[in-house]
Amino acid sequence: MATGRTHRPATRSRGIPEATVARLPLYLRALTALSERSVPTVSSEELAAAAGVNSAKLRKDFSYLGSYGTRGVGYDVEYLVYQISRELGLTQDWPVVIVGIGNLGAALANYGGFASRGFRVAALIDADPAMAGKPVAGIPVQHTDELEAIIRDNGVSIGVIATPAGAAQQVCDRLVAAGVTSILNFAPTVLTVPDGVDVRKVDLSIELQILAFHEQRKAGEEAAAEVTAAQAVGTAQTAVAAGREGSATDQGPDGDVPAVMPA
Amino acid sequence: MATGRTHRPATRSRGIPEATVARLPLYLRALTALSERSVPTVSSEELAAAAGVNSAKLRKDFSYLGSYGTRGVGYDVEYLVYQISRELGLTQDWPVVIVGIGNLGAALANYGGFASRGFRVAALIDADPAMAGKPVAGIPVQHTDELEAIIRDNGVSIGVIATPAGAAQQVCDRLVAAGVTSILNFAPTVLTVPDGVDVRKVDLSIELQILAFHEQRKAGEEAAAEVTAAQAVGTAQTAVAAGREGSATDQGPDGDVPAVMPA
DNA sequence: ATGTCTTTGTGAACGCGTGCACAAAGATTG
DNA sequence: CAATCTTTGTGCACGCGTTCACAAAGACAT
Numbered sequence: 001m002a003t004g005r006t007h008r009p010a011t012r013s014r015g016i017p018e019a020t021v022a023r024l025p026l027y028l029r030a031l032t033a034l035s036e037r038s039v040p041t042v043s044s045e046e047l048a049a050a051a052g053v054n055s056a057k058l059r060k061d062f063s064y065l066g067s068y069g070t071r072g073v074g075y076d077v078e079y080l081v082y083q084i085s086r087e088l089g090l091t092q093d094w095p096v097v098i099v100g101i102g103n104l105g106a107a108l109a110n111y112g113g114f115a116s117r118g119f120r121v122a123a124l125i126d127a128d129p130a131m132a133g134k135p136v137a138g139i140p141v142q143h144t145d146e147l148e149a150i151i152r153d154n155g156v157s158i159g160v161i162a163t164p165a166g167a168a169q170q171v172c173d174r175l176v177a178a179g180v181t182s183i184l185n186f187a188p189t190v191l192t193v194p195d196g197v198d199v200r201k202v203d204l205s206i207e208l209q210i211l212a213f214h215e216q217r218k219a220g221e222e223a224a225a226e227v228t229a230a231q232a233v234g235t236a237q238t239a240v241a242a243g244r245e246g247s248a249t250d251q252g253p254d255g256d257v258p259a260v261m262p263a
Numbered sequence: 264m265a266t267g268r269t270h271r272p273a274t275r276s277r278g279i280p281e282a283t284v285a286r287l288p289l290y291l292r293a294l295t296a297l298s299e300r301s302v303p304t305v306s307s308e309e310l311a312a313a314a315g316v317n318s319a320k321l322r323k324d325f326s327y328l329g330s331y332g333t334r335g336v337g338y339d340v341e342y343l344v345y346q347i348s349r350e351l352g353l354t355q356d357w358p359v360v361i362v363g364i365g366n367l368g369a370a371l372a373n374y375g376g377f378a379s380r381g382f383r384v385a386a387l388i389d390a391d392p393a394m395a396g397k398p399v400a401g402i403p404v405q406h407t408d409e410l411e412a413i414i415r416d417n418g419v420s421i422g423v424i425a426t427p428a429g430a431a432q433q434v435c436d437r438l439v440a441a442g443v444t445s446i447l448n449f450a451p452t453v454l455t456v457p458d459g460v461d462v463r464k465v466d467l468s469i470e471l472q473i474l475a476f477h478e479q480r481k482a483g484e485e486a487a488a489e490v491t492a493a494q495a496v497g498t499a500q501t502a503v504a505a506g507r508e509g510s511a512t513d514q515g516p517d518g519d520v521p522a523v524m525p526a
Numbered sequence: 527a528t529g530t531c532t533t534t535g536t537g538a539a540c541g542c543g544t545g546c547a548c549a550a551a552g553a554t555t556g
Numbered sequence: 557c558a559a560t561c562t563t564t565g566t567g568c569a570c571g572c573g574t575t576c577a578c579a580a581a582g583a584c585a586t
Contacts, residue, residue: 073532074533
């Protein structure tokens with residue numbers, strides 16, 4: 001007592017670090033695969049390898065959930081699947097709405113990974129009247145006007161935004177006002193939400209840019225290595241600068257990119 | 264000297280922290296928007312608000328790039344756009360291939376954010392012969408057989424995998440063998456790659472599961488609060504346990520989820 | 527029952543990232 | 557030119573996350 005209540009613990013929910021929570025789905029997937037192969041138990045070493053993480057990290061992660069392993073043996077696969085599912089809240093059904101049924105929205109609607117893990121697509125919503133009634137992934141698209149009613153009637157608390165950037169904030173506001181408290185945002189915009197609402201962002205463009213950075217660095221290091229090998233005592237800087245001239249500024253960047261297009 | 268060369272600095276490239284690199288695209292987007300509105304300068308405070316970060320963090324981030332600001336004034340928008348673009352390697356053209364042209368692949372191909380930032384979709388590749396020649400986003404889809412030739416002919420170093428999970432590792436291996444050194448993976452699998460190859464993963468299902476966790480926690484706290492208010496001295500645990508019974512284990516989780524379907 | 531061997535769970539050290547708070551720098555005004 | 561005011565750049569402290577390394581726990585064999 002007298003511990004929490006400080007307005008928002010956020011980062012450290014109940015004692016489970018955020019970083020650990022982010023890895024639980026990873027473990028769950030690996031465990032599910034093992035379960036299908038009817039493997040009864042796994043060691044932290046094996047499971048860590050399957051999930052692509054360090055075994056010590058995995059053990060510490062699990063230690064936050066409790067002591068579910070048996071020393072000398074490992075972890076019971078089925079039991080662990082259940083424990084993690086429960087911890088993540090996947091033992092209950094989560095109705096989800098997807099707003100913005102363009103290519104990406106359609107891809108999400110068809111995504112098998114949703115239904116399999118306790119998520120159920122309750123509705124597809126789009127602002128285009130021409131889309132209304134059109135079935136996508138077996139579900140008829142509904143018009144934005146219905147948004148509030150849909151949220152309330154289905155008790156939806158998780159919303160996915162796949163609209164163009166321009167519409168995202170507006171859609172977000174309506175979702176929140178209607179009672180949604182968790183949002184997965186695919187539009188390239190910073191969403192402003194009231195306290196108590198969680199937002200996670202997935203930005204395709206950003207991921208690519210990060211890759212480009214490392215890619216450039218690799219190329220730069222190679223060039224630098226060549227220069228070094230060539231005994232160049234001058235400013236190795238030139239090797240990098242020589243790469244290209246280019247003018248990113250004046251070639252007209254489109255800035256507020258239209259998210260992922262609607263059809 | 265005698266500093267680097269330790270096999271792989273990875274986390275801290277040249278002195279720019281990984282966390283900073285991940286935010287640069289964010290700043291770039293905000294700056295581009297300002298540039299379009301012909302705003303000449305911004306303060307760290309304003310820009311930080313637009314990017315949704317702390318202003319001190321932003322200033323520290325920029326300090327890694329150099330001293331590009333003017334005290335008492337702020338940052339020159341155009342200049343900063345150029346500097347960040349250059350640092351991220353966006354002043355050069357990055358040919359990219361997308362493998363797996365299902366709904367998601369198509370969405371990516373149509374994504375405006377790519378072309379606008381130095382990325383150019385060099386080719387769309389799919390294993391389905393029926394897709395071959397079919398234009399998606401104005402680009403004809405090519406068969407997987409052509410993969411190696413495409414990579415080499417276009418000098419592609421960045422590949423995007425949007426195939427089902429089962430095909431991902433195989434595609435990955437071929438991409439890497441053909442010369443790709445950066446991969447953006449949308450398939451729900453852990454990819455194994457040789458040293459020197461960067462992989463970034465985007466997993467829609469995982470993001471949702473993380474949201475579900477926090478959502479459950481919110482619900483649990485509300486319930487706990489109610490219990491506390493009701494002066495229940497017994498085990499508050501029951502409030503949480505009462506939520507639902509459910510059996511995630513035996514309702515047949517599909518484990519190795521087929522990524523994002525191929526049409 | 528005792529010993530050996532495997533594997534967990536965790537204490538402790540370390541490093542990275544974040545945010546505060548302030549001094550230095552420069553613009554601006556009188 | 558001097559004073560004031562704004563805003564940057566950064567030293568510093570703190571906390572989270574990662575990793576090592578090992579003691580405790582339990583299975584298994586003899």
